[in-house]
Amino acid sequence: MIRVLVCDDQVLVRTGLVTIIDAQPDLEVAGECGDGRTAVDLARRLDPDVVVMDVRMPVLDGIAATRLLAGADVPRPVKVLVVTTFNLDQYVYEALRAGASGFLLKDAPPDRLLHGIRTVASGAALLDPEVTRELVGRFATRIRPVAPSAPGTRLTPRELEVLHLIADGLSNSEIAAELVLSPETVKTFVSRILTKLGLRDRVQAVVYAYRHGLVG
The missing domain is CATH 1.10.10.10 (Winged helix-like DNA-binding domain superfamily/Winged helix DNA-binding domain)
Structure with missing residues (x-):
């Protein structure tokens, strides 16, 4: 069973993610929250297999939260899957630098989200093929x-x-x-x-x- 922590400040989005994940026989929602600070606290307490992380959240944004959970100097890094909108591509790039294992777009179909969670949980990294070239090419320099x-x-x-x-x-x-x-x-x-x-x-x-x- 893959345990997932869902972090998104938009209640409707978060509820949708929770519903999709909990409907899968091999996935379960370990917890949910709406800000980055709570995400860090819950992740350290609940020890989920994957954190599904929004970027723009109150108190502590998703990039800073990712750095605290998955940064290079973290003793036990948590696998983070960033889920965001395309117009926040620079934030996503910074999240990848902070240690995220990958990203998906919020308008990705449910099966791609589920595949992303399973991929990241397995230890592999995931990049949404639709935006990888533009995202990384724009900020690589x-x-x-x-x-x-x-x-x-x-x-x-x-x-x-x-x-x-x-x-x-x-x-x-x-x-x-x-x-x-x-x-x-x-x-x-x-x-x-x-x-x-x-x-x-x-x-x-x-x-x-x-x-x-x-x-x-």
């Missing part, structure tokens, strides 16, 4: 490099090809179909890319690709 390696020099041609597809927001299964490989082989390629470049997850891989001009 403003961030620090996420790895010390020279851009792409340690990757094989096939690994670079996989990195390009990751940056396009494709999942492992979609990459497998695109390159006519097995999902297990793609998973191995992704793992090698992250290891070679010293990256934490797919989110950082996308940032790295744009930051170093490997895709555009």
